[in-house]
Amino acid sequence: MSDAVLETRGLSKAFGALKATDEVSLDLRPGEIHALIGPNGAGKSTLIAQVSGALRPDRGSVRLEGRDVTARSVEARARAGLARTFQISALAMEDSVFENAALGALGASGRPWRFLRPVARDAALRDRAMAALERVGLQDAADTPVSALSHGQRRQLEVAVALTLQPRAFVMDEPMAGLGADGSRRMTGFLDGLRDEAPILLVEHDMDAVFALADRVSVLVSGRVIATGTVAEIRRDPAVQAAYLGDSA
Amino acid sequence: MSLLHVSALTARYGAAPALFDVSLDIGAGEVVALMGRNGMGKTTTVKAICGMLPWEGTIRFDDADLAGWPSHRIARAGIGLVPEGRRPFRDLTVRENLIAAARTGDWTLERVADLFPRLGERSGQRAGSLSGGEQQMLAIGRALMTNPRLLILDEATEGLAPLVRQEIWAAIARLKRDTGLAILVIDKSVRELAQVADRAVILERGKTAWQGGMADLTPDISERLVGV
């Protein structure tokens, strides 16, 4: 299992008496989409927060490409190649679509301490940002302020910013949330192609998407992983059906 | 005789128009699905009805013209809203969330707790620390505490686990069956909408593109206007 790009070992985090994540060990292998599903409040977002560095675990570790990054900050992990998207879009709302993408490119370049030359004249930044926008189909909206984007477009931009980082691994918290049926379909198609670039740890409640995309699925219930397996295995698992899927299995 | 009548509704955000010509009707006790792709104006329509946005055209509720009414007056007239994005009062406890909205009527803390036992269990917890599904239940419970005659659910199942979704749909079905509450429901899942709704209204770029009985919603209309 040492070829895992991203790996958690025994991650535990408690809020008071509540164990939000409890000894969670997962891994993300090259080229795969690993879906993390589970009931509301199971601890998925809490896990993502620990993986991305926004939350310190009480116990356990996170490894990225074999290196222990548990003690590193969000920024350091991002620089080490971890890109995340947010469950609720976190974008600079007053800025244009291009500027948000350029921010990602700037982060990837690792050189924000340039005070005098305008971004617009920095070809490297511009190309990288535009390339990412083109891939999600937002190139025509580059000059639109984010506040004027529709919900679906904002989700696309979230992904585009992650793309500019050219990361080693993606962590996505509900990228389909709020997308309509055709939006979800398009996003599903897009993520499908993305896995060759870098593996994706995907938190999602949209079972159509999960079943279509995931190479493996882990099920988190009350902070614990109760099952990991292929889509077929998970759909058959009675414990998962009882805890999560109900009759949508 | 419809409970809510909307016609020729237009609305804008600043200078950008979002609704051009929306009309819809909801009769007493009726469940109507409001459908359409992303960004077609469903939420905007709801906001207009609830007085959260300036609008032009006609909106009548129970024969009263809602033009110029502030949103609290509309709510008191009997429209309960479960907003997009849940919007619980994060620093209040579950119980306080419900009390904040309460007005006298059939719906009480106990009855909401019967509908959503989970809320009863968590009554002392800060709403901000609830999970998404719990927050969604709270938002519905909170709207019911206003004892509305029309309940509006905007994406009430977004971000919820399948099992919880089923719970919410079951609750909606129960509301329909037991209380005769009129419901306007917006959701992504056409399949589930079809099970509870009597009629559907479909928006396309800020206009009502289709309305009719749920049974009349043929797959090609649905494919063309909703993408499913």
Place this chain on the structure above:
Amino acid sequence: MSTILLIEQVLNGLQFGVMLFLMAAGLTLIFGVMGLINLAHGSLYMVGAFAAAAVAGVTGSFVLALAAALAAAALAGAVIEIAVIRRLYAAPHLDQVLATFALILIFSEGTRWLFGSFPLYLDIPDALSGPVTLPGGIEYPRYRLALIAIGIAVALGLWWLTARTRLGIRIRAGENDREMIAALGVDISRLYTLVFALGAALAGLAGALVGAIQSVQVGMGEPVLILAFVVIVIGGIGSIKGAFVGALLVGLTDTLGGLFLPALFRLFMAPDAATQTGAALASMAIYILMGLVLVWRPAGLFGTRAA
């Protein structure tokens, strides 16, 4: 230093703190509920004091003076809210800062225009004047004891109002999501006017109570305003409990700092220099306290969110 002096100073610190609380409570309520940084809060304090002085001057009754202070400040608050603040809820914070700054100018100079540049007379009622002897032989002004009692009563009342009544719950709900509470049938404009008037009335009450032992003059509100801000920030913005604890902390720090710091420096400095250095440090003490609290807890002692 004798124990008696120490106890007396602690009482003084408490009393000062309790008065600060009256100011801070209104400020924190208004900030918490409306997200409004109300620089004009000090002006309402001044309005209360001037109203009290004017009415006491005519009627000679302190009770009527207090009633007038409450009424005038509440009225001024309601007028400000309806005429100005209401139009600014959607505006950026800084616009509110500028608007309330403009209100300070208008109120201060308007008061000077009405009442002249000289301080006004407002005195302690006879029933509360003079010292009482407390157990242990401590002589302490009766009026200051009354202030402590009033402050604590108001604190309890406010806590009950916000935590236990439906009005309080709705006020706090409004802090979280104004649009949503309106969409649930609460008349948010009226609620806000009410909260603003309530906060203003508290400031006016403080102004009148304090005016009886201090100088009733134009500009009296500004130093207190800064202290009240210090208090609510230490306590955690929006929290009544925080305002109370913060006020007591600031009151005690200020009073005891002024007492002990010079004494402390006298241990290892020439008396002259010690007095001055000590006094200098004492005047910085509450700001140092605030700095320390915020470095340690960036959202104040009882703050739940970063405002």
Place this chain on the structure above:
Amino acid sequence: DGHGGLKVGMITTLSGGGAGLGLDVRDGFLLAVKQAGRDDIEVVVEDDQRKPDIAVQLADKMIQSEKVDVLTGIIWSNLAMAVVPSATAQGKFYLSPNAGPSALAGKGCHPNYFNVAWQNDNLHEAAGGYATSAGYKNSFILAPNYPAGKDALTGYKRMFGGDIAAEIYTDLGQTDYASEIAQIRASGADSVFFFLPGGMGISFLKQYADSGVDIPVVGPAFSFDQGILKAVGEAALGVVNTSQWSKDIDNAANAAFVESFQAEYGRLPSLYASQGFDTANLMISAFDVAHPAEDPDAFREALRKAEFDSVRGDFSFASNQHPIQDIYAREVVQEGDVITNRIVGVALENHGNAYVDDCKM
């Protein structure tokens, strides 16, 4: 503009909290000019808002644009320190109707700078002198922690023969004195000297009266001026304060001043009004001799002679151009409904100031 007329620039505080003093100085000054009937004297008045930087810029304006010959009006020492040195360095005359910081009396004295009110220490020294003569042996003294406060305590100690029980610096602008009063109570002093100008003094006196501490209090006149006594009320009764002026000083000039001021403005004149009035009269007496721009030396010489009817009675200048004058002890008394001051004696006779020797002029 071809001289002849005299142009006076008055920079004083007319808005905000400290406006009362500036208004009185202005009114006293303008009254004297009016009474002199001189329409060749023009007074330009500007509001410094009690901000030193504004005062400096106004002085620039007076000098550069208005081309005034004489400057006056500043109330506060820190503003005077900001304005006076550069004004006199530019050859203008400055006549101070109030602020008299020690720096301008000693090393920083200047031939073109005259103080018509006092050297800042004067009233404090007088308080010390009075306390000694009243037989006090042990004083508790307090003042705000700023230069004028330190000067005040120094001035008191200079003339006070007894011991100092404790010396306390309060915050500038402090409004609550409970802590200080408690310390006074515990100190065992037989007298209290305080210098707390403006609202600070009002607060202190009210709180002191209510505390039940009955150690006698002495202070400079600032906290006992007519306008302030109205706000303090009975709490001030019996307190002895020192002043170079009082409305009951018995001379013709003063009686006429008090009456005409009341007639003109409908209120009793204050100490500050008397100083503004004297300043103007001194200036006019010198202008009768020479125009400051045409013959500055003669004008200066005439100022030094101080040949005008001061409302305080005898008035002359020490060599550093600060007053030599009697300073009275006054007691706060009730006359009918009005609480006011009554002279109870002379605290210091023909008193100059301690900085004469530092002034090399």
Place this chain on the structure above:
Amino acid sequence: MIRENVLNAGILLAFAAVPLWALWADEPFTITLATRAAILALAAVGLNIALGIGGLVSLGHAAFFGLGGYAMGILAHHAQTYAPLEIGPLTIAGTKSMPVIWITALVASALVAWVIGKLSLRTTGVYFIMITLAFGQMLYYFAISWSAYGGEDGLSIYVRNGFPGLNTLVPIQFFGLTFAVLLAALVLFAALRSSPFGLALNAARQAPARVAAVGLDPARLKLVAFVISGAVTGLAGALYADLNRFVSPTMFSWQLSGELIVLIVIGGVGRLMGPVVGAALFVALEHWLGGLTEYWLIALGGILLGLVLFARGGVIGLLTGKAGPHV
């Protein structure tokens, strides 16, 4: 509605034209007023870097203004008294040279800004406003009781400091100098805003979590902005002290910090020319209204209120019809 660039150029031209007119009309005080406006604008441009781009509402920027002022006051005082400044074993001669004073002011305020920023940036929102106020007040009270340099009375410098090649005592020359510094600061502001750093800082104001998620440290971005901002305001303080030939603790007062914010809001937050318009308007109003009535502050209050209520985005927002960033 006017294009912002055209408007900006017009504002600068007008700003430079007023003192030239005053020179021609022999109104030297108007030049002094314009100089005052230019220096206040410079201080506000400094604050605008932190506030307008970074969203850091500092109510303690008077700290830097005062530090710059005292850098000038102390150095010139020692030069004037021929008594070198002794700090421990170090002996530093005072100076009357503006460039040296400027560098001292820049370095001193940058260092202090770094310390204040480091501690204050742990907080956000109103807490940040108040903690910066607290630091400002600490310095204010310190300056008041620092009797070595005049305490409350401040320090007077008899002759304005010198700048190579200029006679700074001539009002128009001193104006020219301050105007040049202001222009340089405006260029810096414009460059910062469109630079990669500005992009990241601007995003750190709106969505700090996003900035961190792309690998940039929002706290460090803000700290650097705060330091640059403090340094520029410090430089303005040194110039202001030179304008008045005087420093006093009022330069540290919270009212001054508030005034700097007010200037920016009047002109337009985050706008290149916001501080310039705000300062010019404020100084002009102060001067003009003050001449009309004793109660001119009421009128000023009314005008400010009118601006807030009817001109979203300040004067520039009003003229260009765009509201500008939300802070």
